[in-house]
Amino acid sequence: MSDSTKKVVKRIRINVDKCNGCRGCEVICSASHATPRYSSVNPSRARIRVIRDPLADIYVPVFAGEYTAAECAGRDQYTIDGKEYEECAFCRASCPSRDVFKEPDSGLPLKCDMCESDPTLEEPLCVQWCLADALTFERVEVDAGAGGAAAGVAPEEIDAGLEALAKTYGWSKVIDAVARMSRNGNR
Amino acid sequence: MRYAETGYNLEVDLTRGNIERVATDPELTSLHLGGLGTNARLFWDRVPPEVSHFDPENLLIFGAGLLVGTPGPGCNRTIVSSISPQTRFFGFSMMGGFFAPEMKRAGYDKIILRGRAPAPVYLWIHDDKIEIRDATHLWGLGTLESAECIRQELKQPHAAVASIGLAGENRVFFASIEQGKSSASRVGLGAVMGDKRLKAIAVLGSKDIHVARPEEFIRLANESLAYIKHREKNPILGVMPIMAGLGSPQEMVVHDEEWHTENFVWGNARVRRKGFWTEEVRDSWTRTMETMRTRLLSCYNCPMKCGAAISVDTRACSYMMKCFSKLTYTMAAFSDLEFGLRIAQLATEHGVDSFSAPQVMAFALELLEAGILTEADFPGMPPDTNSRFYWLLDRIVRREGIGDVLADGTYWAAERIGKGAHEYAHNCIKKTEQLPLKLGMLNQMYFLMYCTGEKASITQIEGNFPQTPFPTREEQEAFTRDWPHVPDERFKRWFEEWELRGEKSIPNYPSAEASYEIVNWQEAMHYIDDATGMCAGLSSFPYKPPFHIHNLPELISAGSGLDLDERSLMHLTKRTRDLVRSLNVARGMRRVDDAPPADHWKTRFPELEQRLLDGYYDYKGWNRDGIPTRATLHALGLDYVAEDFLRRGILRPDEEAPDAEEAAAGATARGEGHAS
Numbered sequence: 041m042s043d044s045t046k047k048v049v050k051r052i053r054i055n056v057d058k059c060n061g062c063r064g065c066e067v068i069c070s071a072s073h074a075t076p077r078y079s080s081v082n083p084s085r086a087r088i089r090v091i092r093d094p095l096a097d098i099y100v101p102v103f104a105g106e107y108t109a110a111e112c113a114g115r116d117q118y119t120i121d122g123k124e125y126e127e128c129a130f131c132r133a134s135c136p137s138r139d140v141f142k143e144p145d146s147g148l149p150l151k152c153d154m155c156e157s158d159p160t161l162e163e164p165l166c167v168q169w170c171l172a173d174a175l176t177f178e179r180v181e182v183d184a185g186a187g188g189a190a191a192g193v194a195p196e197e198i199d200a201g202l203e204a205l206a207k208t209y210g211w212s213k214v215i216d217a218v219a220r221m222s223r224n225g226n227r
Numbered sequence: 228m229r230y231a232e233t234g235y236n237l238e239v240d241l242t243r244g245n246i247e248r249v250a251t252d253p254e255l256t257s258l259h260l261g262g263l264g265t266n267a268r269l270f271w272d273r274v275p276p277e278v279s280h281f282d283p284e285n286l287l288i289f290g291a292g293l294l295v296g297t298p299g300p301g302c303n304r305t306i307v308s309s310i311s312p313q314t315r316f317f318g319f320s321m322m323g324g325f326f327a328p329e330m331k332r333a334g335y336d337k338i339i340l341r342g343r344a345p346a347p348v349y350l351w352i353h354d355d356k357i358e359i360r361d362a363t364h365l366w367g368l369g370t371l372e373s374a375e376c377i378r379q380e381l382k383q384p385h386a387a388v389a390s391i392g393l394a395g396e397n398r399v400f401f402a403s404i405e406q407g408k409s410s411a412s413r414v415g416l417g418a419v420m421g422d423k424r425l426k427a428i429a430v431l432g433s434k435d436i437h438v439a440r441p442e443e444f445i446r447l448a449n450e451s452l453a454y455i456k457h458r459e460k461n462p463i464l465g466v467m468p469i470m471a472g473l474g475s476p477q478e479m480v481v482h483d484e485e486w487h488t489e490n491f492v493w494g495n496a497r498v499r500r501k502g503f504w505t506e507e508v509r510d511s512w513t514r515t516m517e518t519m520r521t522r523l524l525s526c527y528n529c530p531m532k533c534g535a536a537i538s539v540d541t542r543a544c545s546y547m548m549k550c551f552s553k554l555t556y557t558m559a560a561f562s563d564l565e566f567g568l569r570i571a572q573l574a575t576e577h578g579v580d581s582f583s584a585p586q587v588m589a590f591a592l593e594l595l596e597a598g599i600l601t602e603a604d605f606p607g608m609p610p611d612t613n614s615r616f617y618w619l620l621d622r623i624v625r626r627e628g629i630g631d632v633l634a635d636g637t638y639w640a641a642e643r644i645g646k647g648a649h650e651y652a653h654n655c656i657k658k659t660e661q662l663p664l665k666l667g668m669l670n671q672m673y674f675l676m677y678c679t680g681e682k683a684s685i686t687q688i689e690g691n692f693p694q695t696p697f698p699t700r701e702e703q704e705a706f707t708r709d710w711p712h713v714p715d716e717r718f719k720r721w722f723e724e725w726e727l728r729g730e731k732s733i734p735n736y737p738s739a740e741a742s743y744e745i746v747n748w749q750e751a752m753h754y755i756d757d758a759t760g761m762c763a764g765l766s767s768f769p770y771k772p773p774f775h776i777h778n779l780p781e782l783i784s785a786g787s788g789l790d791l792d793e794r795s796l797m798h799l800t801k802r803t804r805d806l807v808r809s810l811n812v813a814r815g816m817r818r819v820d821d822a823p824p825a826d827h828w829k830t831r832f833p834e835l836e837q838r839l840l841d842g843y844y845d846y847k848g849w850n851r852d853g854i855p856t857r858a859t860l861h862a863l864g865l866d867y868v869a870e871d872f873l874r875r876g877i878l879r880p881d882e883e884a885p886d887a888e889e890a891a892a893g894a895t896a897r898g899e900g901h902a903s
């Protein structure tokens with residue numbers, strides 16, 4: 041068990057039972073990704089969305105995951121306490137089939153970056169703002185090979201992701217977005 | 228660029244179906260901030276006193292506070308304003324939840340409704356796309372029911388919906404506007420919405436809200452969150468558990484109801500039940516709460532969890548509630564908590580105010596007992612009290628039979644019933660039912676708050692200064708040691724020296740002069756919140772809140788780009804406060820209306836009370852009839868109000884209100900449950 045086979049993975053645990061539906065996580069995530077930082081708020085730009093259905097007592101924070109160029113062939117349909125949820129309701133993907141996890145103006149995909157910044161934050165901001173402890177942060181050691189998506193993104197995935205983006209939006213928009221996001225400190 | 232606000236209002240003429248997006252004047256923001264402040268200004272400009280509550284010309288405004296939608300915790304209030312059918316004055320009622328932030332993100336600071344739709348409609352606002360849609364199929368549905376239908380038909384599960392139920396549709400004078408976990412309940416604004424045939428407003432937005440000085444603003448927001456965490460670990464010692472923390476009184480969390488059940492009064496605000504809170508009751512009510520409460524809930528961007536999802540049927544959440552509505556039905560019906568939580572579900576669907584409705588029903592049963600109403604007025608009413616409450620609620624919201632009379636609230640119902648019924652409508656201020664609380668000895672501060680609170684609700688004016696002394700001076704000193712919230716050090720002395728018994732106790736202490744300052748400060752904090760949209764639960768209401776007069780100027784400035792300090796914020800707040808007063812003065816509010824329920828205290832001091840009012844009016848810059856003087860109006864930049872008052876003969880060039888003394892004397896003769 042040498043260090044070279046282990047790496048530290050950042051993980052946010054979500055306890056839906058503790059969520060009180062306040063959307064503070066959406067507020068701070070969108071504010072911290074604004075340019076200049078904190079200059080605006082817009083939960084539609086947040087990399088976390090709280091799926092809410094108050095009369096069914098459903099509060100599920102969902103983090104923006106990978107972009108997908110094509111929608112899934114098969115769809116999820118959830119039934120919870122006898123109520124059916126719209127297709128894809130709890131999916132993490134930024135996907136052509138729906139508006140969630142896309143910049144509202146440009147349509148560019150959003151993805152949780154775990155608040156990577158310099159200097160590194162003690163805890164991601166959504167976790168800091170979740171006083172209900174529905175979101176908790178942990179660093180866990182895993183085998184380097186098994187880290188997978190949670191451990192960070194492999195370079196091949198970035199290439200594939202960018203190509204997919206370019207296919208949808210054209211290279212110039214993607215380059216603009218990358219430039220804008222790096223100015224923004226979203227590295 | 229406009230900061231914190233969007234700079235646009237939505238004007239909707241329901242008669243013609245006309246919709247306009249109107250840019251607002253930034254000058255008004257600097258004069259009144261937003262929320263209640265600018266709502267009041269719009270009423271002054273556009274709704275003269277000749278317009279009454281159910282005239283199509285009456286406006287119904289949903290105004291977002293200035294800081295709503297910013298990262299400021301608790302900045303989520305919608306301030307609903309209209310002429311109230313109950314008070315006949317300018318009414319305003321605040322709701323938390325999720326409506327105002329959504330409105331702001333759709334691009335509007337206010338939704339201003341006028342006219343009356345030819346048939347039931349609802350309004351759907353999705354950013355720039357606005358539709359007036361048919362609501363015939365929703366008419367008659369409950370508030371939550373119709374909101375759910377709307378979300379489904381729009382296929383927008385996250386749209387915020389504010390709606391009325393049967394009570395609003397049938398213009399019940401204490402009808403509420405419900406919005407999931409929050410509601411604008413007081414003074415019957417739901418009835419105005421029903422009169423306009425507007426079933427609901429659904430709104431969803433996807434735009435940005437900007438703040439002027441981001442780093443500064445976020446630092447203040449982060450500090451407040453850190454302070455909230457600190458206060459969670461360090462509740463205030465020596466006060467009732469519901470008052471020890473932040474937020475609105477923590478009724479959904481705290482099971483100990485000894486204070487409410489033994490000190491507040493049951494039935495039609497009559498019966499004190501000492502010794503009620505036995506172990507048996509405690510265990511049974513705790514069980515009820517723990518089985519029926521499924522989740523604690525917050526408003527938009529606030530960690531406080533003042534609300535709760537309550538399950539009364541097979542659903543995990545049948546409705547949501549907060550605060551003292553937990554006990555109002557239970558106590559009015561002399562029943563138990565389970566009854567209270569069950570009937571509140573129906574009452575929420577029907578959309579009634581949970582302070583007024585239970586009291587109106589208890590009032591009806593008292594009138595029956597007293598023989599003023601008879602069995603013939605209640606045909607088919609079941610014999611037991613619990614069932615009678617359900618029966619009465621149903622008649623009231625449909626305005627059927629006696630329900631039609633009761634739907635006007637205790638004051639106006641008594642007016643219609645006659646035969647001495649006014650004796651039984653005994654718990655009103657400005658014709659509005661109050662918390663069921665009856666006390667022994669007059670307290671000068673509370674006397675002034677009850678009298679002059681424009682909102683006609685004590686919780687909307689009381690706040691940061693402790694309600695009673697603590698048992699010992701040491702405890703009081705411990706409290707003041709860490710109390711930066713006060714405007715001045717002398718406030719600390721007043722509290723430290725206050726005694727439960729003895730020379731420095733009520734009614735003599737705090738002194739009149741101290742009371743003026745304390746009351747004025749607490750009131751100002753509420754008016755600031757009502758303009759910024761900050762929840763009172765994080766600012767004007769609890770002891771030692773995160774926001775107060777020493778950090779709010781910076782928060783508002785960093786958010787909006789205005790340049791405010793404590794002085795200018797207080798000045799601006801007084802401008803709005805006196806404009807609200809003036810709106811009501813124009814509608815006939817006078818000294819006689821500034822009175823607590825006659826039986827609120829057992830021991831009254833008519834002379835002292837009149838001296839107090841005189842002194843407080845002087846302090847406020849109002850004349851002996853409670854009307855802001857010309858000099859006051861001038862200092863506040865409200866010369867246009869003074870001119871109007873001169874034209875109408877409300878003020879005379881020599882600044883005396885005509886016949887002030889005569890009016891007061893006439894009022895005394897009239898009685899009407901008023902003091903003096």
Ligand code: SF4
Binds near residue numbers: 058059090173
């Ligand atoms: S901040 Fe926490 S409690 Fe609030 S909505 Fe997000 S996950 Fe839920």
Ligand code: SF4
Binds near residue numbers: 068069086088153164
């Ligand atoms: S970890 Fe950071 S980027 Fe990801 S959702 Fe939370 S606040 Fe947003």
Ligand code: SF4
Binds near residue numbers: 303525
């Ligand atoms: S303090 Fe309570 S009522 Fe106020 S905004 Fe927060 S959760 Fe809502």
